Amino acid sequence: MDGFDRRRRLLAIGLAGLAGFVDAVGFLSADGYFVSFMSGNTxxxxxxxxxRPDRAVVPALLITGFVAGVAGGAIIAARAGPRRKRAVLGLVTLLLVAAAGLREAALEGAAPGFVPLALLVTAMGALNNTFLRDGTVSVGLTYMTGALVKLGQAIAASLLGQPRGxxxxxxxxxxGLASGAVLGALAFAHLAGAALWLASGWAMLxxxxAWRLEKGAATGFGT
Structure with a gap:
């Protein structure tokens, strides 16, 4: 984040907000399990x-789905080259739209209830491939421990009179993530699982x- 321009920072914050929104909806609809926070699921x-060993299969499958999403998103990002942001976010959007639609189908008994949750956790795993540097994740969008550590280090450096990030x-x-979680909880309180349609719209935005950012970079008006 330190080396990002304003537009990339805004995109990262917006995506962290999306992750918080989806995680809150997933948390409230999945008996206290997470769809983006794998430390919590661990x-x-x-x-x-x-x-309760009989329940351990739930977090185990969520973690597996998240890792699969990261792997799938990484493959798509690698193949998309300079268009990786829109490729990854296109995948995330499709998964969220599918989750919202299949949630409606699950309520009618036309689809298994676990499928929307599986799509959500896969989408959140893939989301972390939006910002890459040298093939590795440069900004974690679904987990904030690293951001809080860097914030604490910046505070310490400031107090010590040292150069700081x-x-x-x-x-x-x-x-961004915290605000998204608040909005997700409020949306779930009023719309229940239909709040996923709002998440889908957020992802489309x-x-x-991302498309505008990458288009600007390709024409020399962005970095």
């Missing part, structure tokens, strides 16, 4: 293994922003 896996940027990234 803790749930450990607790379930120790206390832009802590405000990392705080904004965390704030992010896809449009």
């Amino acid at each position: 803790t749930r896996l450990g607790v379930d293994l120790a206390t 832009d802590g405000a940027v990392h705080a904004a990234l965390w704030g 992010m896809l449009a922003l």
Whole structure:
């Protein structure tokens, strides 16, 4: 984030907000499991293994789906080259739209109830391939531990009078995810699982922003 221009920072914050929104909806509809926060699911896996082994399969499958989403998104990003942001976000958008539609089908008994959740966790895994540097993730969009660590380090450096990174940027990234989670919880309270259609629209907006950003870079008006 420190080396990003304003547009890339705004895109990253917007995508973190999307991740928070989807995670809140997933959390409230999946009995306290997460669709983007795998540290939390890993803790749930450990607790379930120790206390209720029969339930451990749920976090295990969520973690597996997330890793599969990361892998799939990485392959698409590698093949898309300079168009990787729109390619990855196109995949994320399709998965969210499918999850929203299949959630409606599941309510009518026309699709298994676990399928929308599987699509959500796969989408969140893929999302982390939006910002890459040398083939590795440069900005984690669905987890904020790294951003908070960098914020704390920036605060310490400031207190010590040392050169520091832009802590405000990392705080904004965390704030994006937190704000998205609040909006997701409010949307779920009023719309239940239909809130996924709002997430789909949000993803479409992010896809449009990424397309404009990459188009500008290709024509020499972006970096």
